[in-house]
Amino acid sequence: QIQLQESGPGLVKPSQTLSLTCTVSGxxxxxxxxxxxxxxxxxxKGLEWIGDIYDSGTISYNPxxxxxxxxxxxxxxxxxxxxxxxxxxxxTAVYYCARDGGIASxxxxxxGVWGQGTTVTVSS
Amino acid sequence: xxxxxxxxxxxxxxxxxxxxxxxxxxxxxxxxxxxYQQRPGQAPRLLIYDAINRxxxxxxxxxxxxxxxxxxxxxxxxxxxxxxxxxxQQRTNWLTFGGGTKVEIK
Numbered sequence: 427q428i429q430l431q432e433s434g435p436g437l438v439k440p441s442q443t444l445s446l447t448c449t450v451s452g453x454x455x456x457x458x459x460x461x462x463x464x465x466x467x468x469x470x471k472g473l474e475w476i477g478d479i480y481d482s483g484t485i486s487y488n489p490x491x492x493x494x495x496x497x498x499x500x501x502x503x504x505x506x507x508x509x510x511x512x513x514x515x516x517x518t519a520v521y522y523c524a525r526d527g528g529i530a531s532x533x534x535x536x537x538g539v540w541g542q543g544t545t546v547t548v549s550s
Numbered sequence: 551x552x553x554x555x556x557x558x559x560x561x562x563x564x565x566x567x568x569x570x571x572x573x574x575x576x577x578x579x580x581x582x583x584x585x586y587q588q589r590p591g592q593a594p595r596l597l598i599y600d601a602i603n604r605x606x607x608x609x610x611x612x613x614x615x616x617x618x619x620x621x622x623x624x625x626x627x628x629x630x631x632x633x634x635x636x637x638x639q640q641r642t643n644w645l646t647f648g649g650g651t652k653v654e655i656k
Contacts, residue, residue, distance in 0.1 A: 463645070473594065473637055475645040486644060489551070522593055526641070529582060534641050536584035536599035543593050 428453035430523050430541035438517075438548050444510040448523030448541060455501045461526035463537065464497060464508045466519040474519075478526065479506060513548045520545050552576055554638050554648035562656040569625040571651045573638035578618045582642045585614055585623045588650075589634045597636075598623065628653070 434446035448462070455462060463478035477487035477497050487495050491510070499506040510517060520543040527535025553576040563569055573583070581601040586594035596605040598614035601621060611626040625632055633655050638648040 461645075472650045473639075473647040475647065478645070488644070526645070527599070529641060532581075533600045533603075534582035534584065536596045536605065537586070537594070537639070538596045538599075538605060540593035540595075 428525065428539055430525065430539060432521060432523050432541045432544040434544060434546070436545055436547060438513055438546060439550050440514055440548055441512055444508070444513050444517060444546055444548075446508045446521055446523075446544065446546070448506050448508075450504040450506075453504075455499055455504055455506060459528060459530065461528050462499065462506045463524045463526050465522045465524055465537075466517075467522070467543075468516070468519045476508065476510075476521075480528070515548050518546065518548045552579060552640055552643045552646055554640060554646055556636075556638060556648035556651050558651060559649070560652045560654060562654050563628055564656045565628050565630055567628050569623075569628055569632070569653055571623040571625075571636055571653075573616075573621040573623070573648050575619045575621075575640060577643075579640040579642040581617055582640055583614075583616070583621050584639045584641075585612075586637045586639065587632075587634050588637065589631075594637060625653075 429451045431449045438444045459481045461478040464476040494511045496509040522543045523541045524537045525539040526537045555574045557572045583601045585598040588594040602614045613624045635650045
């Protein structure tokens with residue numbers, strides 16, 4: 427059974443770059459046409475999609491964050507990563523990595539696998 | 551960007567009652583809509599995919615309906631563990647979530 431685990435610093439200073447890694451176990455980043463996604467949730471608020479990488483190739487970003495976000499994948503290490511530059515207090519959130527089943531045969535399969543989430547605080 | 555509007559923001563009900571949650575899209579998302587449950591301190595859990603299909607292991611009391619711009623999640627008889635926040639989400643045009651509906655104990 428596939429599992430995802432986020433890792434990275436829990437505290438980042440304003441204006442610096444937030445870097446997180448998602449490690450995939452029990453499965454592969456290159457098997458199947460999935461979206462490997464980053465999603466965040468500020469304290470007490472709703473969910474916000476950051477971006478994703480599809481089938482180890484096509485990358486999409488939330489337009490609101492596009493200028494600051496980079497998502498990459500290391501298939502040999504079964505990891506994918508998030509970098510968010512020039513962070514402010516508004517970037518304080520729980521960050522989730524997730525696997526989205528995408529659209530196939532005219533069905534949308536939803537985000538069926540989530541990591542447990544990692545809390546990142548932006549503060550000096 | 552497709553905006554998903556969920557209503558009501560909060561639903562106060564008693565165990566055993568029926569819950570009806572609404573999600574409206576700013577433009578058609580066809581059937582490409584999912585519903586999630588999030589309990590405090592936990593990651594979201596997929597309930598419904600492609601608008602009407604229950605995910606693996608989801609009890610039959612959860613039902614999704616709708617197509618295009620108007621969708622509903624119905625919980626036929628609330629169990630204590632169902633009091634949580636529910637989100638809808640679309641994948642037609644990038645990916646967006648609704649603002650959530652909190653189902654709380656009355």
